[in-house]
Amino acid sequence: MSQTRTMTLPPTKAASASDGMQLTGCPWHDVKAMLRQVGLRPTRQRMALGWLLFGKGDRHLTAEMLYEEASRARVPVSLATIYNTLHQFTEVGLLRQVAVDGSKAYFDTNVTAHHHFFIEGEDVLLDIPGSDVIVGKTPDPPEGYEIAQVDVVVRLRRKA
Ligand SMILES: [Zn+2]
Numbered sequence: 368m369s370q371t372r373t374m375t376l377p378p379t380k381a382a383s384a385s386d387g388m389q390l391t392g393c394p395w396h397d398v399k400a401m402l403r404q405v406g407l408r409p410t411r412q413r414m415a416l417g418w419l420l421f422g423k424g425d426r427h428l429t430a431e432m433l434y435e436e437a438s439r440a441r442v443p444v445s446l447a448t449i450y451n452t453l454h455q456f457t458e459v460g461l462l463r464q465v466a467v468d469g470s471k472a473y474f475d476t477n478v479t480a481h482h483h484f485f486i487e488g489e490d491v492l493l494d495i496p497g498s499d500v501i502v503g504k505t506p507d508p509p510e511g512y513e514i515a516q517v518d519v520v521v522r523l524r525r526k527a
Contacts, residue, residue, distance in 0.1 A: 395414070395418060397421065398413075398414055398417035398418050398421060398422075399414065401417065401421065401461065402414070402417060405459035405460065405461060406459065407455065407456075407459060412442075412444055412448060412452065413452060413455075415437070415440075415442040415444065416433065416437065416442070416444065416449065416452050417456070417461075419433060419436050419437060419440060419442070420433065420456070420462070420474075420476055421461075421476055424476075425475075425476050425477040425494070426475075426476050427465065427473045427474070427475050427476075427483075427492040427493075428473065428474050428476075429471060429472065429473055429474070429490075430446060430449050430450050430453055430472070430474075431446070433449050433453070433474075434446050434449050437449065453474050456474070457474065460478060461476075461478070462474045462475060462476060462478065463475040463477070463478045465483055465492065465518060465520065466518075466520075467483075467485050467492065467520055471490070473492045475492075477494070480516065480517075481494050481495065482494075482495040482518065482519040482520070482521070483495060483518075483519070483520050483521070484520075484521050484522075484523050485520050485521070485522050485523065486523045486524070487522055487523065487524045488524065488525075495519075495521065505517060
């Protein structure tokens, strides 16, 4: 088991986008309200992708996984649009990006501080319950910076 620590500097706009949001219980309305709240126009594609992303509780998805879901749901959208939308959602704080390795970015619908297990070979990202178990002492940031967030990904493999 190896451990990767990623420090995100400088601060991202990670302020919880769900602050003060009124949930109506209807995912479609919720997505529209969510997009309006963060100043994104609720286009058909954003609505459809937002509905796929946020309609099922906390999830970890790559662009490819969302693309597959969209295809299954017959949402006509390109992989490039999915990438753009995921990055837009991340910029406004609706999603949190978790870099697992150079080639794979996961997007987390839970934007609160928490850490992850990554199961190698199975491409599964899991939340580590309890947010402060991993980090003993955070390092002093360089002059002029503050720690915005500490992301820990603990990589797992099956016992031989
Ligand atoms: Zn997570």
